[in-house]
Amino acid sequence: MRQYQHEVKYYECDRMGITHHSNYVRFMEEARVDWMDQVGYGFDRMEAEGVVSPVVSVECVYRRPTTFKDVVAIVVKVAEMSALKITFGYTMRVGDKVVCTGRSVHCFMENGKPVKLAERFPQLYEAAVNSLAC
Numbered sequence: 001m002r003q004y005q006h007e008v009k010y011y012e013c014d015r016m017g018i019t020h021h022s023n024y025v026r027f028m029e030e031a032r033v034d035w036m037d038q039v040g041y042g043f044d045r046m047e048a049e050g051v052v053s054p055v056v057s058v059e060c061v062y063r064r065p066t067t068f069k070d071v072v073a074i075v076v077k078v079a080e081m082s083a084l085k086i087t088f089g090y091t092m093r094v095g096d097k098v099v100c101t102g103r104s105v106h107c108f109m110e111n112g113k114p115v116k117l118a119e120r121f122p123q124l125y126e127a128a129v130n131s132l133a134c
Contacts, residue, residue, distance in 0.1 A: 004031035004074045008066050018065040024100050025058055028090045031074040032104065035088070039127035046108075051115060056085065056105040064099045072099065078131040079103060083116050086128055 012023045036042045046053065066072055072092050079089035085107050092100040108115040117125040 004034045006072045008070045024060050031076045035076040041124040051110045053106045058104045060102040070094045078128045084114050
C-alpha cells in the first residue's frame with residue numbers, strides 16, 4: 001500500500017465550493033502514476049520501452065465532499081490482478097474521514113497487442129503481487 005497526497009486547488013472546485021466529481025478520477029491517476037514510480041517502473045519508462053497502459057474501466061464512490069485547500073490522502077493498492085490486467089483500489093481521506101473510494105482496471109499493450117505482465121515486466125508484476133498481500 002502506498003499513500004499519495006493531493007491538495008485541492010481552487011480551479012478543481014465548482015460553483016458550490018466543492019471539488020468537482022470529475023477530479024477524483026484525476027487524483028486516482030496521480031496516485032497510480034506515483035505508485036508506479038515508487039516501485040521503479042513508471043509510465044515514462046514503460047512508454048520508452050513501447051508499452052502503453054489503457055484504462056479499461058474506472059469507478060468512484062463519493063462519500064463526503066472536499067473543498068479548496070483540503071489535503072486528500074490517497075492510499076493505492078492492487079485489488080486484483082490477472083495475467084493481462086491490474087485492478088487498483090483507492091481510498092481517499094481528509095483526516096480520518098473517507099471522502100471517496102474507487103477502482104481502475106488497466107491492461108498493458110505493446111504494438112497493439114496485450115502484454116503478459118509477469119513475462120514483460122517481472123519487477124512490476126512482483127510489486128503488484130506484493131501489494132496484493134498487504
